[in-house]
Amino acid sequence: MKTERVTVVVADDHPLFRDAVSAALKRRPEFDLVGAYADGRQALDAIREHRPAVAVLDVQMPELSGHDVLNAVRRDELGTRVVLLSANLDSDSVYQAIANGASAYLSKDATQERVCDAVMSVARGDVVLSAEVQTGLATEVQARAAAGRTLLSPREQEILALTASGMSAPDIGRQLHLSPATVKTHLKSLYEKLGVSDRAAAVAEGMRRGLLE
Known part of the structure; x- marks a missing residue:
């Protein structure tokens, strides 16, 4: 029986990074790259049109940020799982992304193989965090819980x-x-x-x- 391929949209305003991730996905037979885009607005339009299984988004993009696209996907119940990539691993940004429904948050230093593996994992319903963000996220959760208790x-x-x-x-x-x-x-x-x-x-x-x- 032929396995259904995972449809993917990629968006990043840096051409070299966008092209590298796109090429890595194309090399893997389990993926079907729907399109690669330079800003968040184009990415959101593509998600609404094609309803890919997974969207790989840079956090910082023109027009709409990765967070903005994530929020729209969740608000409009589009069903696409979102993988966020960022050079900034600020714990508040990671916390907000996961709280708002992101399925993965990875450093932009992650290898292409790691990104592809994360896409496959989130397509199966998993949540993936790069090792660099896990400690910061745990600290943020603890800090917010403590702040709530003293409230x-x-x-x-x-x-x-x-x-x-x-x-x-x-x-x-x-x-x-x-x-x-x-x-x-x-x-x-x-x-x-x-x-x-x-x-x-x-x-x-x-x-x-x-x-x-």
Whole structure:
């Protein structure tokens, strides 16, 4: 049975790098290179037209950055998995990329073989991070979790956890020996700190920030 080839779009504003990655993909029989483009706008147009399995994008590009294209792919539910390449391995950039749905983040120093292997891995549903970004990403996650924990007071943290367990404000009050009005005041405060307006959103945001186990 003939194996279906993985369709790929490449975008990078540096011709030599773009051509090198494109040539490496063409040499591998498992890939079908749909097109190679010089800016993010062209790349996004091609993704919308061809719906490739994978897009290999430089983070810094004219018109639209790799992050901009990633966000559009996710927003419009285009289904293409995104591999980001960057000379800048800033941990915040990596964190934002992975949080926004990137399937891989690699250094532009990665070999052509490594890039091709990453494309195949993400086509199978894996997430790939080059060794250079893993430590920085772990540090960023830990720092953000710590910042989130200090965002809420110990009492607000406690009330958020009880809210997540399904308890109502009166139930929480009885559990903590607080009046319902006091509980509501704490809830209002933690809603404001988390930037939400109701219990469900507070729990969801608390989970996203690592405030709830």
